[in-house]
Amino acid sequence: MSAVGTTRLPVRKGAVESTASWSRLDRLGLAACWAAGIALCAICAAILLFMLFKGLQFLRPALLVEHPLPDLDQSRTGGFLDPLIGTVMLTVVGIAFALPVGVATSVWLVEYGRPAWLARAVESGIEIVAGTPSIVLAIFGLIIFQERVFGFLSFTAQGGSVFGRSFLTAGAMMALLALPLVVGATREALNAIPAHVREASYALGASKARTIRRVLLPGARGGIATGATLGMGRIAGDTAIVVILLGASLQMQHGGGPPLYNVLSGTGSTLTTYVYNNSPAGEGNAPDKAYAAAFVLLAIVILLNFAVGAIGGRDRRVAWGR
Amino acid sequence: MGSLSEPPPPVRRIVVDEQPRVMDPPLNGNGNGNGGIAGQLRSAAHRPAPAVAPRERMRVERLTIRYDRKVAVNSVSLPVRQGEVLALIGPSGCGKTTLLRSLNRLTELTPSATRDGRITLDEQDVDLLEVTQLRRRVSMVFQQPNPFPMSIFDNVAYGLREGGGSRRASKAALRPAAIDALQRAGLYDEVAADLDHPALRLSGGQQQRLCIARSLAVGPEVLLLDEPCSALDPKSTETIERLIVRLREEVAVVIVTHNLQQAFRVADHVAFMYLGELVEYGPAGQVFGAPRAKRTREYVAGSFG
Amino acid sequence: MRRLPLTGIAWTDRRVERLLGALACTVLALIAAMVVFVFSKAWPSFAHNGLAWFGGGGNVDRQLAAIFDSPANPNDYVYTLHAWPMLYATALLSGVAVLCGLVFALLCAVFIVEFAPERMRRVLEPAVRLLAAVPSVVYGLIGVLVLVPLVGNHVISAGMKRSVAYVVQLDGTSLLVGAAVLTVMVTPIMVAIVVDALRAVPRGWTEGAAALGVNRWRAMWTISVRAARPAIVAAAVLATARALGEAIMLAMVSGSVGFAPNPLDGVLFLFEPARPLAATIVDNAEGLSVVPFGQTIYAFAAVLLVSSLFLSLGGWAAKRPLKRYGLAAR
Numbered sequence: 001m002s003a004v005g006t007t008r009l010p011v012r013k014g015a016v017e018s019t020a021s022w023s024r025l026d027r028l029g030l031a032a033c034w035a036a037g038i039a040l041c042a043i044c045a046a047i048l049l050f051m052l053f054k055g056l057q058f059l060r061p062a063l064l065v066e067h068p069l070p071d072l073d074q075s076r077t078g079g080f081l082d083p084l085i086g087t088v089m090l091t092v093v094g095i096a097f098a099l100p101v102g103v104a105t106s107v108w109l110v111e112y113g114r115p116a117w118l119a120r121a122v123e124s125g126i127e128i129v130a131g132t133p134s135i136v137l138a139i140f141g142l143i144i145f146q147e148r149v150f151g152f153l154s155f156t157a158q159g160g161s162v163f164g165r166s167f168l169t170a171g172a173m174m175a176l177l178a179l180p181l182v183v184g185a186t187r188e189a190l191n192a193i194p195a196h197v198r199e200a201s202y203a204l205g206a207s208k209a210r211t212i213r214r215v216l217l218p219g220a221r222g223g224i225a226t227g228a229t230l231g232m233g234r235i236a237g238d239t240a241i242v243v244i245l246l247g248a249s250l251q252m253q254h255g256g257g258p259p260l261y262n263v264l265s266g267t268g269s270t271l272t273t274y275v276y277n278n279s280p281a282g283e284g285n286a287p288d289k290a291y292a293a294a295f296v297l298l299a300i301v302i303l304l305n306f307a308v309g310a311i312g313g314r315d316r317r318v319a320w321g322r
Numbered sequence: 323m324g325s326l327s328e329p330p331p332p333v334r335r336i337v338v339d340e341q342p343r344v345m346d347p348p349l350n351g352n353g354n355g356n357g358g359i360a361g362q363l364r365s366a367a368h369r370p371a372p373a374v375a376p377r378e379r380m381r382v383e384r385l386t387i388r389y390d391r392k393v394a395v396n397s398v399s400l401p402v403r404q405g406e407v408l409a410l411i412g413p414s415g416c417g418k419t420t421l422l423r424s425l426n427r428l429t430e431l432t433p434s435a436t437r438d439g440r441i442t443l444d445e446q447d448v449d450l451l452e453v454t455q456l457r458r459r460v461s462m463v464f465q466q467p468n469p470f471p472m473s474i475f476d477n478v479a480y481g482l483r484e485g486g487g488s489r490r491a492s493k494a495a496l497r498p499a500a501i502d503a504l505q506r507a508g509l510y511d512e513v514a515a516d517l518d519h520p521a522l523r524l525s526g527g528q529q530q531r532l533c534i535a536r537s538l539a540v541g542p543e544v545l546l547l548d549e550p551c552s553a554l555d556p557k558s559t560e561t562i563e564r565l566i567v568r569l570r571e572e573v574a575v576v577i578v579t580h581n582l583q584q585a586f587r588v589a590d591h592v593a594f595m596y597l598g599e600l601v602e603y604g605p606a607g608q609v610f611g612a613p614r615a616k617r618t619r620e621y622v623a624g625s626f627g
Numbered sequence: 628m629r630r631l632p633l634t635g636i637a638w639t640d641r642r643v644e645r646l647l648g649a650l651a652c653t654v655l656a657l658i659a660a661m662v663v664f665v666f667s668k669a670w671p672s673f674a675h676n677g678l679a680w681f682g683g684g685g686n687v688d689r690q691l692a693a694i695f696d697s698p699a700n701p702n703d704y705v706y707t708l709h710a711w712p713m714l715y716a717t718a719l720l721s722g723v724a725v726l727c728g729l730v731f732a733l734l735c736a737v738f739i740v741e742f743a744p745e746r747m748r749r750v751l752e753p754a755v756r757l758l759a760a761v762p763s764v765v766y767g768l769i770g771v772l773v774l775v776p777l778v779g780n781h782v783i784s785a786g787m788k789r790s791v792a793y794v795v796q797l798d799g800t801s802l803l804v805g806a807a808v809l810t811v812m813v814t815p816i817m818v819a820i821v822v823d824a825l826r827a828v829p830r831g832w833t834e835g836a837a838a839l840g841v842n843r844w845r846a847m848w849t850i851s852v853r854a855a856r857p858a859i860v861a862a863a864v865l866a867t868a869r870a871l872g873e874a875i876m877l878a879m880v881s882g883s884v885g886f887a888p889n890p891l892d893g894v895l896f897l898f899e900p901a902r903p904l905a906a907t908i909v910d911n912a913e914g915l916s917v918v919p920f921g922q923t924i925y926a927f928a929a930v931l932l933v934s935s936l937f938l939s940l941g942g943w944a945a946k947r948p949l950k951r952y953g954l955a956a957r
Contacts, residue, residue, distance in 0.1 A: 019842075021452045026844045033742055036734035037751060040818075043811060044754035047761065047769065101650055108647035118652070124939075125654040131865070131935050132661075133872020135905045139928035140661045142915070143668050176657070209643040237762030239875040240905075244912055272764045272875075280771050281879040287772055294765050305760040306753075428838060458840035468831030471854055481839040484849055533835070540839060 055295025058288040064296070068250050068274075080293050082251045083274035086167075087236055087300070089263075090246070090270055093171030094178055094235040095228055101175070102182030102231075103224060107212055109183075110190040130180035134173075138244035141173035145245075154265050155255040163247070166255050166265045170245035177238060178231025185230065189223020190216060226308050233304035236297070239272040246270065250277075271297040376405035376590075379544055379574040380425065380460070385439035387420050387429060394420040396598040397439070402544060404574040407566060409589035409606070411579060413626065417598040418578045422546050425576065426460040427453050443544070458485050461542035465549040467529035469521035469536075474513055477521045477532055478503050481540035499539055506572075507535035508565050527558025534565065538573075545569065547577040551584065563588050582622065586610055594618045662936075665929050671919070672926035675706035680926070683711035687885030691911065695920045704919040712887035714930070716901035719802065719888070720881065721870035724809035729863055731810065732817035733852070739818070740825040741847050755822075759815035767879035770808045775799040775880060783898050795886050795899060802888050803897040805881025809873060813866035820865070824858030825851050864942035868935055874905035883910055904931055 019027055066079030105122065113119035145153055146164035154166035193216060201211040217224075247253070247267025255265030269277075271293050276282050278290035380402035387395040395417040402408055402425075410418040420429065427448060429435040441448045448456050458481070469477050475493070478500040483491060500517075504510035509531040513524070521532055530550055537545060547566070551559040566575055566588050579585050585592060585606070592609040594602045594617075602609060602618045613619045620626060673680055690708050697705045739751050779799020788797045828851045836846035852859075882900020885907065890896050902910070904927045915921040 018452075021454060022842055022844065026842065029844055029848075030742065033734045033738040036731055037738035037743055037747065039731075040735050040758075040814070041747070041750060041754055044758050047765075048757070050769065050773070051765065101653060104647045104650035105654065108644070108651040112644050112647065114644075118648075122651050122654055125658050128658055128936065128939050129654060131868040131939050133868070133874070133905055133931055133935060135872060135874040135908050136661075136665070136928050136931050136935070139908065139925060140665055143664045143925065144660070179654070208640045212643075233760060237760070237764075239762070239764045240909060243875075243909055244915075248913070272762060275764050275768055276875060276879070279768050279879060280775075281767070281883075290768055290772075294768050297762060298765050301760055301762055302757065305756065426838060428834070431834065431837060454840045454842050456840070457838055461840075462838040464831060464835065464838070466831055468829070468835045470832055470835070470850060480836075480849070481841065484836075484841040484845045485839060536835075536839065 051291075051295055051298050054291040055298075057291070059292040059295055063289070063292055080271065080274050080289065080296075083269045083271045083293065084296070086246070086252065086268040086270040087272070087297070089167055089268075090171055090174060090242070091232050091235045093167055093264065094174030095232050097172055097175035098178040098182050098231055099224075099228055102179050102227065103186050103217070105179075106183045106186040106190065107217070110187055111208065111212060111216070126180050126183050129176055132176075133240075134177060134238050135240040135244070137173050137176050138241040141169055141241070141245050145169040145172075152257065152265070155267075163255075163267075165245050165247040165267055167246065167268065168264050170241055171264075173241050173245060174235045174238065177234050177241070178228075181230040181234060182224070182227035185223045185227025186220060189220035189226075192223070193219050229304050229308045233301050236304065237272065237301045239276055242270050242273050243276070246273070250274075271300075374405050374571065376403035378402070379404045379444060381440075381442045382421075382425070383440040383442070385421070385424065385437070385441060387417070387424055387438075388436045389432070390434045393598055395424070398595070398598075398600040400593055400600065400603060402574050402576055403591075404543070404572075405570060406590035407570050407575045407577060407588050408591045408593065409577050409579060409585040410593050410595060411582060411585045411621075412595035412601075413621070414580065415597075416595040418593075418595050419548055421595070422548055422576060422578050423462075425544070425546055426457050426462055428457075428462065454485065458540045459542055460544040460546065461537035461540060462546040462548065463530070463533050463537055463550050465552055467526060467533050467553065469524070469529050469532050472521060473518045474521045474524070474532060475500055475517040478535050478539050481536060485540055503535040503539035504532075506538050506569070507531045508561065508568075509535055525558070527554050527561060530554060530558065530562060531565065534562070538569075542573055544574040544576065547575065549578055549580065551579075552581070559584070582624075594621060596621070662932065665925055665932055668922060669925040669929040670922075671704075672706050672708065672923045673929075676708055680708060680710055681714065682709050683887070684709045687712050691885070691920070691923070694923055695914050695917055697917065697919045701918070706919055706923065708923055708926075710904075710927070710930075712885050713902060713904050713907055713927070715887045716802075716881075716885075717871065717903035717905070720805050720809055720877065720901060720903050721867055723806045724813055724870045725863060725866050727806070728810045728813040728817060728866055729859075732814045732821060732862065732866075733859070735814070735818050736821035736825060737847055737852070739822050740851075741843060752822075755815045755818045758811070759819065763812065763873060763876040764879075766808050766812055767876035770804055770876065770880035771800075774804045774808070775801075778804055778898065787895055787898065791892075791895060791899075795884060797895075797898050797900075799898075800880060800882040800900050801898045802881065802901045805877050805901065808876060808880055809870055812873065812876065813869050816869060817859075817862040817866050820858055820862040821855060824855035828854045860942060860945045864938055864945075868938050871903075871931060871934055871938070872905055873903075874909045877903055878906035878909045881906065 019030060022030075063079035064084060065081055067081050068083065069078035105126070109119055109122060142164055144150065146162050148162060150164070150169070151162045153164075153168045153172075155163040197215060197219070198211060201215045202208075206214070246269065248269075249267045250269050252263065252268035253266045254262040255267070256262060257265050275290050275294045275297065278286040278293070280287075378401050382398060382400040382402070384397045384399055385395055386393065386397050398417075398421060400408070410422060412418050423429050424437060425441060425448075429437065430453070443451070443456065443459060448460075470480060472480070475497075479493075479496045482496055482499055501510060504513065509528060512528060513519075513532075521529065524532060530553075534545075534550075551562055554562070563584065566577065569575060570590070577585075577588065589606040592602075592604065592606045593600055594609060594613075594615075596617055602613060602615045604614075608614075609618060610622055613622055685707075687708070687710065694705050694708065697703065735751075735755075739748055739755075743751060776799060778801060779797070783797050783799065783801075791797060825847075832850050832854065833846065836850045837843075841849070882902050883906075884900050885902050886900050888896050888899035888901050892899065908924055908927050911920070911924060915924060
């Protein structure tokens with residue numbers, strides 16, 4: 001079937017047009033695009049490889065399990081166990097606050113949303129929270145949680161002034177960081193459920209509340225998990241709120257209240273403040289510990305962000321049938 | 323035409339007719355098809371014969387197009403002549419749109435498409451031409467009207483501004499060409515006062531005529547139309563069909579349509595395709611009035627498709 | 628009907644709707660509370676300074692120290708502050724980073740969508756997501772341990788340092804490093820948004836442009852990028868919000884003195900330190916217990932809050948005229 005002269009002619013298979021006929025400006029633009037793409041790859045590779053190199057150079061397993069010593073000169077001994085636990089605890093507290101509120105908000109927005117002006121206001125509100133700098137959220141948290149009313153969340157000093165800084169207060173503000181991500185992902189997941197699934201549930205006589213509880217939320221599980229994971233990544237990486245709202249204690253201190261609770265109402269540090277304090281911007285005399293902690297932090301955050309692909313990917317293949 | 327008592331053949335099997343597929347006229351000879359039944363039918367459709375004798379602009383030689391393994395167009399040969407309208411008809415999936423899109427190498431936008439065979443424009447192989455230059459000479463109008471999100475004037479002037487010409491051509495310099503294109507597309511009278519209004523505010527029929535004007539503005543030699551009226555109401559359809567017949571003097575027109583009545587109304591030559599094969603090619607009067615292939619007879623009679 | 632244990636309250640649809648609605652409205656309540664509380668605590672600082680708060684004059688660090696050293700008597704609190712150097716530094720750093728980042732992001736996005744070979748695309752897309760996920764303290768660490776010494780020791784000459792030694796120390800923490808790292812931080816956000824928008828441009832438009840014989844580059848810019856303008860605006864707004872609020876990285880990298888870089892200094896302008904509002908808050912976080920100092924810090928937070936509110940408003944307003952030409956807004 002091949003026609004005469006095929007071999008002489010250029011490639012037939014999806015031939016990409018040549019740039020020979022383009023004007024000089026167009027070709028310059030194309031070169032700029034290429035340069036930008038390569039630069040982005042190079043920057044990413046540089047950051048990753050550098051942190052990997054420095055991390056492997058300075059990270060010893062002992063560091064992960066030793067408590068840091070309350071010494072101004074960190075470079076001698078001590079690991080960062082407390083900051084590591086702090087990061088984990090703060091992330092859990094933050095997401096524990098954010099998930100119920102976030103899922104409730106997006107369920108209300110998608111399934112109810114009456115009156116319409118209120119729904120629009122709530123959506124704008126979520127966007128505003130997403131755009132507010134975390135340092136402002138931290139300051140707001142400090143102001144609010146130093147009111148007497150919230151004394152139970154942290155430590156109250158003898159003179160009656162509330163300290164306002166604890167895992168609970170920091171976690172509450174961290175929840176605001178994660179909230180837009182949870183709301184967004186849940187909303188996408190709920191919108192992806194086709195109308196006929198809801199209609200089938202109503203047709204069987206189930207009320208709306210029951211439909212939400214039994215059909216929609218389980219179906220949106222993947223999206224909720226995605227949102228939660230992204231939120232956790234965001235919480236783990238934030239420093240500003242921790243600096244302001246977690247107290248400046250390197251080791252975990254207990255706050256007020258019953259035994260298990262006083263861990264949460266106490267202060268501590270996280271990997272982020274640990275890195276900050278050990279860099280030249282803080283006390284600054286343990287850059288190798290800073291690198292090690294930064295490496296662990298980066299690993300945790302990358303894991304959380306890329307695990308999203310695995311969670312979301314599995315559930316996305318749930319066929320809703322057509 | 324044709325007895326309807328016979329059951330239509332099952333669609334899956336490729337039934338090749340005993341008669342030769344490639345009919346004598348396509349690539350040589352005049353193929354005017356004037357006079358006789360064709361002439362009667364043409365006058366029946368109230369359409370005047372072309373003023374100038376048609377001359378061949380493009381030629382398709384043994385074209386085969388594959389998407390990965392699946393053959394979409396199988397060794398098709400056709401001429402495209404200025405001064406006449408060529409209609410590609412056939413049921414869905416027969417390859418007529420693929421064939422049309424290969425004429426201006428738009429199939430290259432799909433990575434999985436491979437092409438064998440030759441297409442020439444004025445004796446030049448289209449593969450040897452710069453593709454952007456080819457597409458300026460062979461212009462296409464799509465099924466869904468797709469005016470750009472700009473003003474009417476900017477739409478029509480778009481091809482002139484960006485198609486390799488100087489971008490800095492002022493609006494005043496481009497105005498005559500734009501107005502001319504709008505007039506040729508029969509839209510100028512309706513939009514003369516609103517050239518700076520957004521194009522998306524026009525009605526469906528007006529948008530499609532705007533797309534035709536946009537294609538005409540770059541001065542093509544061949545105009546390809548991919549089911550241009552399928553998304554439009556009958557009134558707009560009629561306007562565009564009359565426009566097509568008027569345009570055939572200036573450009574070669576190839577129109578793909580699944581609407582047999584439309585093909586009957588506008589075409590001078592008709593190519594009937596089925597499952598990628600060119601089953602019959604000939605003057606409109608002959609294909610509709612006295613089709614040679616059995617499959618053509620069945621399709622024209624409405625047995626399938 | 629399902630009932631709550633102990634109380635026997637029925638879970639009717641109405642009740643569920645009201646409960647969920649109430650939870651949803653906590654967001655609104657929070658924002659209102661944020662505005663009210665931050666402003667009420669910040670008010671004394673604004674009240675005592677009036678509009679001069681936003682003006683220039685004097686050394687910011689010395690003014691802050693004076694506020695911190697205020698006597699204990701509430702009548703004698705010192706509030707004098709002229710915050711111009713910090714406002715200027717904030718605007719400068721954010722503006723430069725977002726502008727450079729926007730150009731960079733547009734080029735990258737166009738590259739990813741149209742011109743990148745398949746293998747490069749498969750590397751670039753995760754790379755963008757990764758860069759967006761890196762915590763700001765890690766950016767700051769790399770900046771302060773690698774870039775700052777590089778600039779301080781190798782790029783700034785001793786002569787340059789001497790020439791301004793009486794005013795400010797040039798040690799590498801500078802506008803240049805701050806703006807550069809901030810650009811890298813905001814670019815991935817913008818790339819992601821613009822790539823999504825470019826891919827969502829209707830095929831009819833891109834095919835129509837190709838069918839008119841317009842080359843890929845021109846078609847991309849005149850049609851796709853043009854159609855993606857609302858998304859580009861949204862991306863720029865998001866990036867500006869991120870840049871304005873960036874506290875930790877800039878605290879580590881762009882300088883710890885409240886200095887206003889002087890463009891008339893020529894090249895030296897790039898090497899002078901600059902400390903934006905957010906970084907100032909972080910740097911001075913320990914002093915919050917001193918009342919007037921705390922109120923001054925709250926005043927900084929109030930300014931940041933108002934800016935981010937205005938940004939959201941501005942982004943919304945900028946997208947409205949684009950709806951006219953059929954560009955769908957997100």
